[in-house]
Ligand SMILES: NC(=O)c1ccc[n+]([C@@H]2O[C@H](COP(=O)([O-])OP(=O)(O)OC[C@H]3O[C@@H](n4cnc5c(N)ncnc54)[C@H](O)[C@@H]3O)[C@@H](O)[C@H]2O)c1
């Protein structure tokens with residue numbers, strides 16, 4: 001594929017930015033990729049492993065002259081990061097982000113985007129429980145969805161950003177930001193909270209030892225522990241910034257849980273069987289839609305130095 005943006009700047013060099021870098025190199029869609037991370041340790045690692053063509057010590061320097069700027073920091077850091085780069089954004093540049101919540105990012109970043117610069121929020125629905133500059137890999141976005149919430153941004157720029165994400169391996173869709181936050185509360189945010197809770201319950205239970213939990217963890221619980229190992233800062237920020245939607249889904253979840261709890265207590269096998277039959281159909285739907293893509297080639301990267 002040919003170069004789409006002469007210079008792409010990645011701000012915040014963790015899992016998503018490093019995966020984007022390797023995927024951009026694999027696709028050949030950027031002339032140059034610059035990067036910035038807040039900590040000097042992360043910048044040193046980035047330089048050591050060849051993550052980004054040039055790593056800068058300030059975000060403002062990293063975005064200077066960039067055609068596409070991708071904010072890859074935790075949601076709670078979006079406001080300050082956008083303020084830092086605001087003065088050096090090139091007219092005509094596109095600012096996007098990868099944050100897991102969209103309305104809060106629009107509120108935080110939008111006011112810092114000067115006239116003449118395009119702002120197109122985004123969210124790749126792909127990740128792992130790993131974080132940091134060494135955790136990325138080029139295949140992360142393959143066959144995963146990336147949602148854009150353009151809200152009136154210029155159509156040509158939106159189209160170009162769509163094509164960019166497609167070149168990185170994603171399927172792309174557009175959505176209203178509030179709707180995005182509700183959908184993700186169902187499909188990602190509340191499930192993470194449930195996993196955190198279940199692992200916390202196992203940890204608290206004194207009659208079952210930690211060694212027993214580790215040795216005898218069944219597949220379902222092991223999946224929960226993977227999810228519950230996700231980055232605490234990122235997930236704290238997700239819940240603080242998608243409060244209403246998460247609380248709505250969590251309310252419905254606890255209501256359903258109480259009904260199932262009662263069915264177990266009363267020995268209502270029909271209710272349990274009917275419920276599990278309904279939920280099984282959802283899983284089958286996901287497989288039929290080709291969305292059961294477990295993370296491919298985890299940890300391997302053909303272009304990493
Ligand atoms: N991990 C996932 O599964 C996933 C998936 C999709 C989107 N996201 C979103 O992508 C963004 C980055 O997540 P990640 O998984 O790459 O995280 P990460 O922890 O791997 O990397 C985040 C990077 O942001 C920088 N950073 C951290 N705190 C900062 C601060 N206060 N100020 C400035 N910079 C700071 C650091 O360079 C750090 O390496 C988040 O907004 C997250 O919601 C994550």
Ligand SMILES: O=C(O)C(=O)C[C@]1(C(=O)O)C=C[C@@H](O)C=C1
Pocket residue numbers: 099100124125126127128129187188189227
């Ligand atoms: O597979 C995982 O580790 C993830 O949790 C990735 C996952 C998710 O699917 O919920 C997590 C947060 C995101 O914003 C997008 C993707």
